[in-house]
Amino acid sequence: MSQSDPLFEALPEDPPVTPGEGRNRALGRTGVLPSQAIRALIAAGEIAGAPELEDSQIQPASLDLRLGKLAYRIRASFLPGTKATVRDKLAGLTFHEIDLTKGAVLEAGCVYLVPLMEHLSLRSTVAAFANPKSSTGRLDVFTRLIADYQESFDSVAEGYKGPLYTEICPRTFSIKVRSGSRLNQIRFRRRVSQQSDEAPGRVGDKHLRAIHSDVGLVEGEAAIRDGLNLRISLAPIEPEGLIGYRARRFAGVVDVDNVGGYAVDQYWEAVHLGGDKRLVLDPNEFYILASKESVSVPPEYVAEMAPFDPMIGEYRVHYAGFFDPGFGYAEGKAPGAKAVLEVRSLDIPFIVEDGQIVGRLVYDRLTEVPETLYGQGIGSHYQAQGLKLSKHFRQE
Structure with a gap:
């Protein structure tokens, strides 16, 4: 798929909704991307994984993320900031590495960082946002996405190219995870180039x-x-x-x-x-x-x-x-x-x-x-x- 695929062409903003017409009118192209657009991003190489992404990861408007082969027990949570990668900061914070290929227990009250199998190469009009999956939140497991050169958790800037990591802090229950376990999910938001809204597509x-x-x-x-x-x-x-x-x-x-x-x-x-x-x-x-x-x-x-x-x-x-x-x-x-x-x-x-x-x-x-x-x-x-x-x- 080319970068100019019509799925991503800029269209006018939606007109105001009036009662009775909301579900039937054509939608604009600004907002959160649905499953078919996520598949298009995968086909374009803007979302990739090693091993390759599985179809079961694609949800109606999000993508499940998979834990990689290693977890790092770290001293404290951190953000890389605009001038550093996650790995730049990781070296001074790691207590030890944990092999996840055969499964391992992450203890309650400890903080872990896990490189994910997925990585991104997004176009300039697409940003990404993450959150724990419902089942993760209901286990009281605090999970946040981290990416290189970012100043906030669970947020990836438009045009980001690089790896993804998840921070995991079980709060009440210790949990057992393994390579391929899915604790959080990512969704993608598109804006047309002339917009300056922080959250394009947000409903007032x-x-x-x-x-x-x-x-x-x-x-x-x-x-x-x-x-x-x-x-x-x-x-x-x-x-x-x-x-x-x-x-x-x-x-x-x-x-x-x-x-x-x-x-x-x-x-x-x-x-x-x-x-x-x-x-x-x-x-x-x-x-x-x-x-x-x-x-x-x-x-x-x-x-x-x-x-x-x-x-x-x-x-x-x-x-x-x-x-x-x-x-x-x-x-x-x-x-x-x-x-x-x-x-x-x-x-x-x-x-x-x-x-x-x-x-x-x-x-x-x-x-x-x-x-x-x-x-x-x-x-x-x-x-x-x-x-x-x-x-x-x-x-x-």
Whole structure:
């Protein structure tokens, strides 16, 4: 594929959406790239891997990244900055190397750096952004992408050419990984050359209200302020009266590639609502809770949850944070999937009550509808979820 492939030609910005027309009009070419555009980047050599990329890595609007053969136990997290490569900084921070080819345990509370199998050679109008996969976040594994000459985590500048690395810090559970394990994913955002927006394709509140009027982002009225605001659910799930889970410290190792292999009660403590109908988040404890709303991401969009908003509390509500196109979506039906909240209070106890706003989703346009949506034959584990742990635990 040539660099001038029509898939990437600059087209005008989308006109404003009005109710009733949002799903049917042609989309512009500014925004997040869907699966077919990711395949085009692979065919053009702008995304490559050693060994070659597998088709199963391609998600509706992102690409799963694979761990390489070695992990480096490092003293502390770091960024290379604009004048250094990751390997320039790594030499003075490494404690020891770990062979991942036969699998190895990464211990809770330690920081590791792993070169990835994938590398990039992007054109000047395409940037990349990363986040942990949903299952990674629900294990309380803090994972961030690092690239050469970059000043921020999980972000790769337009036109980047070079290797990729992932920083891994298991917080509660020690994890077993191996070469080829997939802990984070990368997505690609395109801007037309004349744009100066930091986030081209980002959906503003006015546009978001129009989408909600058209297809329904949540049931009933939507609270929209700098994105779609979500409330926490502390409504007990009968008959057990469960409202969430708190991770058990000093539990066993979790193999990230072992789906359905672990009993819930060995790793999680069930949380029930007290008589005062509120929950006190203990500092540095990790909780799995759920949103009160069921959420929908229409096929033309993706969504991302802001992980931390000091305006609504000193806690973090989502580590993975990325919602694929089609999540919770069924045309003509109410939204069908809760947002699972990975909650950690920061430094001080914090009280949450049923229905309290705890986070917000921001939506981005795709350049076009993906070939396959989330939940449609691609092994999507969380499409119709309510309160749900990661895929590693047996929900009986």
